[in-house]
Amino acid sequence: SQTIHQWPATLVQPVGSPLSLECTVEGTSNPNLYWYRQAAGRGLQLLFYSVGIGQISSEVPQNLSASRPQDRQFILSSKKLLLSDSGFYLCAWSQVNYGYTFGSGTRLTVV
Amino acid sequence: GENVEQHPSTLSVQEGDSAVIKCTYSDSASNYFPWYKQELGKRPQLIIDIRSNVGEKKDQRIAVTLNKTAKHFSLHITETQPEDSAVYFCAAPKYNFNKFYFGSGTKLNVKP
Numbered sequence: 001s002q003t004i005h006q007w008p009a010t011l012v013q014p015v016g017s018p019l020s021l022e023c024t025v026e027g028t029s030n031p032n033l034y035w036y037r038q039a040a041g042r043g044l045q046l047l048f049y050s051v052g053i054g055q056i057s058s059e060v061p062q063n064l065s066a067s068r069p070q071d072r073q074f075i076l077s078s079k080k081l082l083l084s085d086s087g088f089y090l091c092a093w094s095q096v097n098y099g100y101t102f103g104s105g106t107r108l109t110v111v
Numbered sequence: 112g113e114n115v116e117q118h119p120s121t122l123s124v125q126e127g128d129s130a131v132i133k134c135t136y137s138d139s140a141s142n143y144f145p146w147y148k149q150e151l152g153k154r155p156q157l158i159i160d161i162r163s164n165v166g167e168k169k170d171q172r173i174a175v176t177l178n179k180t181a182k183h184f185s186l187h188i189t190e191t192q193p194e195d196s197a198v199y200f201c202a203a204p205k206y207n208f209n210k211f212y213f214g215s216g217t218k219l220n221v222k223p
Contacts, residue, residue, distance in 0.1 A: 032210075034210075042215075042216075043200070043213055043214070043215045043216050044155070044200065044213040046210065046211075046212070049210055090154060090155070097142070097204075098143075099143075099145035099147075099157045099160050099202070099211075100145075100147075100157070100211065101157070102154040102155050102156070103154065104153075104154055105153075105154050
């Protein structure tokens, strides 16, 4: 069966510090991968998605970037965090024409 | 891009009553519509989905209906229980790729 791992679960970072969140999927090959952000009490904002290694599409211009160095690994990064980067970050995977399976999320607080 | 509107934003019902959440979408080529439940502090989880070749799908106390002509779909929860309290999101795909746009969410509160 397929599983998705996301870490860390919580993170408190100072403004201006770098960020790296990692997500890996097991039990499937060539998944579509996604990063979403959810502000407190709000909806799900698509940040990046990827259909294959090295293929990244950005939905919203911002202070973040994403990379897919391996088929089942998706990384979200920032060189310098802003206060507005705080939120609940969710990685997800899917096969084409099926719904998402979300990771457990990372709650990021920028202070 | 795809525009998904979801109503109501909050819904409070008495235990045992039914709850209905509605979503509309704009891309007539959309063909798959999932619903997610998100409990406080947790990840959204897929609870039911429907494809465009059917009009209704049921799974125990939950059901989803789809009206392709009107471009709307609804989640129905019958005999609600306190554990149904959560935020529910609908989603619709971008046609040529498996990328979903989500509704803004409905916070359901089931009062015991």
